[in-house]
Amino acid sequence: GEDVEQSLFLSVREGDSSVINCTYTDSSSTYLYWYKQEPGAGLQLLTYIFSNMDMKQDQRLTVLLNKKDKHLSLRIADTQTGDSAIYFCAERGQAGTALIFGKGTTLSVSS
Amino acid sequence: DAGVIQSPRHEVTEMGQEVTLRCKPISGHDYLFWYRQTMMRGLELLIYFNNNVPIDDSGMPEDRFSAKMPNASFSTLKIQPSEPRDSAVYFCASSLRGRGFAGYTFGSGTRLTVV
Numbered sequence: 001g002e003d004v005e006q007s008l009f010l011s012v013r014e015g016d017s018s019v020i021n022c023t024y025t026d027s028s029s030t031y032l033y034w035y036k037q038e039p040g041a042g043l044q045l046l047t048y049i050f051s052n053m054d055m056k057q058d059q060r061l062t063v064l065l066n067k068k069d070k071h072l073s074l075r076i077a078d079t080q081t082g083d084s085a086i087y088f089c090a091e092r093g094q095a096g097t098a099l100i101f102g103k104g105t106t107l108s109v110s111s
Numbered sequence: 112d113a114g115v116i117q118s119p120r121h122e123v124t125e126m127g128q129e130v131t132l133r134c135k136p137i138s139g140h141d142y143l144f145w146y147r148q149t150m151m152r153g154l155e156l157l158i159y160f161n162n163n164v165p166i167d168d169s170g171m172p173e174d175r176f177s178a179k180m181p182n183a184s185f186s187t188l189k190i191q192p193s194e195p196r197d198s199a200v201y202f203c204a205s206s207l208r209g210r211g212f213a214g215y216t217f218g219s220g221t222r223l224t225v226v
Contacts, residue, residue, distance in 0.1 A: 040219075042115075042218050043154075043217045044217070045215070045216075088154065
C-alpha cells in the first residue's frame with residue numbers, strides 16, 4: 001500500500017541549512033507536498049512539486065525530487081528560530097484525491 | 112476568506128459521553144477531509160467527502176465514529192460513546208479539485224480529551 005516515511009527529529013543551529021528527507025512508495029504519485037505545522041495550529045501548505053520536475057526553488061526553500069528512488073527532500077537555507085515546527089511530507093497518487101502524510105519531522109532550531 | 116473553521120478548539124469530556132466536532136470548509140471547495148493526529152500514529156485520514164457525498168470512510172476506526180455533511184458548508188464528526196483512546200487532535204481540511212495541485216487547507220483543529 002501507500003506509505004510515506006520521514007525521520008522524526010532534526011536539530012540545527014540558526015543560520016545553518018536544514019535538510020528534511022522523505023521517501024514514498026506510490027510510483028504513480030502526481031504531486032508531492034511539504035506542509036508545516038506550528039504548535040497548536042493546523043497544517044499549512046509550504047510548497048509542492050509536480051512529479052515530472054526534479055527541483056523547485058521558492059525563496060529559502062528548495063525541493064528536490066528523485067523519482068527513481070522515490071525520495072523527496074526539503075532544504076531550508078539560513079534556518080531561523082521561526083522555522084522550528086513539524087514538517088510533513090505528503091503524496092497524492094493518481095487514483096484518488098486524498099493525501100497520504102508521513103508522521104512528520106520535528107525541526108528544532110537553536111540560536 | 113476566513114479559512115476552514117473548526118469548533119470547538121478544545122473539548123474535554125467524560126468517557127461514554129457523545130462528542131460532536133464541527134467544520135465549515137472554505138466556500139466553493141468541493142472536497143472535505145477529516146484527519147486525526149496522535150503522537151503514536153501521526154496523521155490518519157478518517158473519511159472524506161466530495162460534493163457532500165462520503166467517498167472513503169475506511170479510516171473510521173469503529174462504529175462509534177460517524178461523519179455527516181448535510182450541505183456544502185458544514186460537516187460533523189461524532190463519537191458516541193467516547194473512550195479515552197479517542198483523545199487526539201482532529202483536523203478538518205478542504206480542497207478544490209479544479210486546481211491542478213489540489214493542496215489542502217486545514218483548520219486549526221479540535222483537541223479532544225476524554226477522561
